[in-house]
Amino acid sequence: EAEVAQSPRYKITEKSQAVAFWCDPISGHATLYWYRQILGQGPELLVQFQDESVVDDSQLPKDRFSAERLKGVDSTLKIQPAELGDSAMYLCASSHLVANYGYTFGSGTRLTVV
């Protein structure tokens, strides 16, 4: 079964430092999503890509978060500087371009900011 790959699985960083997460979607999936899941809550969309273009980043804190998907395949989410409140699970998901199917999530990156 095809999977969405994410790395690292765990990351501990000090506040004010920079941190980056990587995601490789399922082959052929043009749509890629980054979600943030705070402990005890549901996933919240941060940014959505269609190929290399951002189609929704309305919930992305742009003063410190950035995301790119330069070649329309894998993607990087960056936080600079990290704050204590950024501690969460960062989930990447992908789906087909035109089909409205459920997402396949990656295993996530558990970020702890100390």
Place this chain on the structure above:
Amino acid sequence: GENVEQHPSTLSVQEGDSAVIKCTYSDSASNYFPWYKQELGKRPQLIIDIRSNVGEKKDQRIAVTLNKTAKHFSLHITETQPEDSAVYFCAASIRSGSNYKLTFGKGTLLTVNP
């Protein structure tokens, strides 16, 4: 934007009993409603979904019902087993152009007691 409310936040049942989780959504244009199961420390995994052109779907011990008029949908688990214990998330999808975005509920922690 879409808003998804999920109830209850916690649910405890005895093994063999049924469990029901309910969600409501705000956007009448939503047309796809998946349910995800998330075990502790793991990714959310799609367990069942329903589209707006049907009212009910069943897969073994799991069923989902949809009432478009009332804008609510429910997950039903029969003959619950301890391994059903997890957090369950409902979601609603809305199409924007050629893109889809899922909005998640806050989750229900289901505990099945042996």
